[in-house]
Amino acid sequence: MAGEGGEAVRNKQVIFRDYVSGFPKESAMELRESTMKLRLPEGSNGLLVKNLYLSCDSYMRRRMTKLDVPSYVDSFKPGSPIIGYGVARVLESGHPNFKKGDLLWGFTGWEEYSLITAPETCFKIEHTDVPLSYYTGLLGMPGMTAYAGFFEVCSPKKGETVFISAASGAVGQLVGQFAKLFGCYVVGSAGSKEKVDLLKNKFGFDDALNYKEEVDLDAALKRCFPEGIDIYFENVGGKMLDAVLLNMKIHGRIAGCGMNSLYNLEQPEGIHNLMNLILKRVRMEGFLVFDYYHLYPKFLEMVLPRIKEGKIVCVEDIAKGLEDAPAALIGLFSGHNVGKQVVVVSQE
Amino acid sequence: MAGEGGEAVRNKQVIFRDYVSGFPKESAMELRESTMKLRLPEGSNGLLVKNLYLSCDSYMRRRMTKLDVPSYVDSFKPGSPIIGYGVARVLESGHPNFKKGDLLWGFTGWEEYSLITAPETCFKIEHTDVPLSYYTGLLGMPGMTAYAGFFEVCSPKKGETVFISAASGAVGQLVGQFAKLFGCYVVGSAGSKEKVDLLKNKFGFDDALNYKEEVDLDAALKRCFPEGIDIYFENVGGKMLDAVLLNMKIHGRIAGCGMNSLYNLEQPEGIHNLMNLILKRVRMEGFLVFDYYHLYPKFLEMVLPRIKEGKIVCVEDIAKGLEDAPAALIGLFSGHNVGKQVVVVSQE
Numbered sequence: 001m002a003g004e005g006g007e008a009v010r011n012k013q014v015i016f017r018d019y020v021s022g023f024p025k026e027s028a029m030e031l032r033e034s035t036m037k038l039r040l041p042e043g044s045n046g047l048l049v050k051n052l053y054l055s056c057d058s059y060m061r062r063r064m065t066k067l068d069v070p071s072y073v074d075s076f077k078p079g080s081p082i083i084g085y086g087v088a089r090v091l092e093s094g095h096p097n098f099k100k101g102d103l104l105w106g107f108t109g110w111e112e113y114s115l116i117t118a119p120e121t122c123f124k125i126e127h128t129d130v131p132l133s134y135y136t137g138l139l140g141m142p143g144m145t146a147y148a149g150f151f152e153v154c155s156p157k158k159g160e161t162v163f164i165s166a167a168s169g170a171v172g173q174l175v176g177q178f179a180k181l182f183g184c185y186v187v188g189s190a191g192s193k194e195k196v197d198l199l200k201n202k203f204g205f206d207d208a209l210n211y212k213e214e215v216d217l218d219a220a221l222k223r224c225f226p227e228g229i230d231i232y233f234e235n236v237g238g239k240m241l242d243a244v245l246l247n248m249k250i251h252g253r254i255a256g257c258g259m260n261s262l263y264n265l266e267q268p269e270g271i272h273n274l275m276n277l278i279l280k281r282v283r284m285e286g287f288l289v290f291d292y293y294h295l296y297p298k299f300l301e302m303v304l305p306r307i308k309e310g311k312i313v314c315v316e317d318i319a320k321g322l323e324d325a326p327a328a329l330i331g332l333f334s335g336h337n338v339g340k341q342v343v344v345v346s347q348e
Numbered sequence: 349m350a351g352e353g354g355e356a357v358r359n360k361q362v363i364f365r366d367y368v369s370g371f372p373k374e375s376a377m378e379l380r381e382s383t384m385k386l387r388l389p390e391g392s393n394g395l396l397v398k399n400l401y402l403s404c405d406s407y408m409r410r411r412m413t414k415l416d417v418p419s420y421v422d423s424f425k426p427g428s429p430i431i432g433y434g435v436a437r438v439l440e441s442g443h444p445n446f447k448k449g450d451l452l453w454g455f456t457g458w459e460e461y462s463l464i465t466a467p468e469t470c471f472k473i474e475h476t477d478v479p480l481s482y483y484t485g486l487l488g489m490p491g492m493t494a495y496a497g498f499f500e501v502c503s504p505k506k507g508e509t510v511f512i513s514a515a516s517g518a519v520g521q522l523v524g525q526f527a528k529l530f531g532c533y534v535v536g537s538a539g540s541k542e543k544v545d546l547l548k549n550k551f552g553f554d555d556a557l558n559y560k561e562e563v564d565l566d567a568a569l570k571r572c573f574p575e576g577i578d579i580y581f582e583n584v585g586g587k588m589l590d591a592v593l594l595n596m597k598i599h600g601r602i603a604g605c606g607m608n609s610l611y612n613l614e615q616p617e618g619i620h621n622l623m624n625l626i627l628k629r630v631r632m633e634g635f636l637v638f639d640y641y642h643l644y645p646k647f648l649e650m651v652l653p654r655i656k657e658g659k660i661v662c663v664e665d666i667a668k669g670l671e672d673a674p675a676a677l678i679g680l681f682s683g684h685n686v687g688k689q690v691v692v693v694s695q696e
Contacts, residue, residue: 072627237622237623241622256622256625256626257626258626268620268621268622268623269618269620270617270618270619270620271618271619271620271622272616272617272618272619273616274585274589274604274616274619275585275616276634277604277632277633277634278604278605278606278634278635278636279420279634280634281633281634281635281636281639282633282634283631283632283633283634284625284631284632284633285625285629285630285631285632285633286624286625286626286627286628286629286630286631287626287629288626288629291629
């Protein structure tokens, strides 16, 4: 197939054109056909891979900005492919952890074939009796984010009340399912009737609200949580966070996972109700999944059997082909996707 | 002197007149001379006390507002004396924990004599070889606040960088000294040259800044903390918190003790940089001293010997007599006091 002899093949790529401010457009990216020699450079300890699935995640908005402060990720490089999580097959390995034919998930390029130069950050896929695309979501970074954020950061107790914003997204849908399995009362917010139905009927949330149809978020939360909120899994920031702060219970916890509503704003909205952190002795903690990847084996042990039993489900929004990848990524920022947004590059 | 026979004595009182909004004035209070029978009501398990020192604390601003949500303290009652922490001597006891002649600190009224109806919330003063007024500050609620906030909430490590706002106040001056003794690098902010000098020369802070003279708080913090801040002891909220958020180090901690800058605002200022909690995986935790009073014996064990060795010092701003109490309390909200604001009612 590939690799041997190192023949040059077509390599379709999604190129990041230039930094954006405000709400990004598809024109921030362009499709390019280049060619690539299917051989590892001499002495490389990297991996030559064929990309199968690519993941669209909201943190990627940040990488489209020229970041002048140190961050957990770098800015994308204008003129180079978009970088993101993906599932790939190893065509040639210069690294002892991987061999030809292995499947992995980790950072790769938005292109057909990639040279991965940091194989030590990739995870070998050992379980293939589940859809491979799950390793961009449920079994990949979003899954670990939900797991670490809920169990490690939120310190949940059985019977507590849990609120999740952006709840039908890749992370939110899993936090809600983990919380339900753990014995919590779970409410999620989302931005359409379709998503609200999904939360209630597919993911088993106890209740759900469409934030776009609520005139008064504070009143909506009081309706859903007459006794208040123990745990808030924060994905959006802004007005929702302000309303939640008014409804936290004493000794509540807020896991700060993302503030999607802010990513596209030049000047982020102000949060006015932080005083409630003190009045209610609330702990609010930002976290990043990178600090928790050592728990991945424990996570798989918990989640794999439950997927097979149908106790944890996963809804994906699948874009077909690199051609549709820019629209899929941009759609994420306006909530266009329903469930985890994946791009299929190849099903081999 | 008092008590026996239950004769009626003059009882000068500072009466709370009515709820205030915005910045309170002395006229929110008035002095009244009433009389009081120096005898416990029949069957009371309370305490009849003579007040010696009263404490002015910034949380009291909140009690001057009509609070319609449950809070850790109630609103003051219009027409009744101001309530606050104080040091008092027991004249008559209906409670097994106390006997006539005992000294205590706890909630009492702003008046010469009080009937304390919840003696179980008061602490008996066992160590009288230190100034009694210290039990309104260093050895009382502010001391415990500093101790619990720094050691329990901030999880400090030797060598870390610590920033304290309102640093010359009752709590701040102690957090700084605890942090120095623990081996941290400590910087405080205050609102006058006199206070800044106090921080550096009296309390042994490594550095201090006058926030009123800094045009750019972010730049000032970058000057004081070129590598960033590990721990922020938050007493003020508002613009200072926003600037600190830009300067936190990865895995930093913020203990939310008060947001003094907000107490007098109808609509609190917005905080715009919360995204940094996520980017830097910062934990921000509000706390109240009430949750930590079980540590009081451990706290005394740590702090008493250090007071006697002169390793922990305390600066008090002393108002003489109930007549000066309203001005002392109001002065707190504009930073008029230098150090812990105390009112002497009687030195017996």
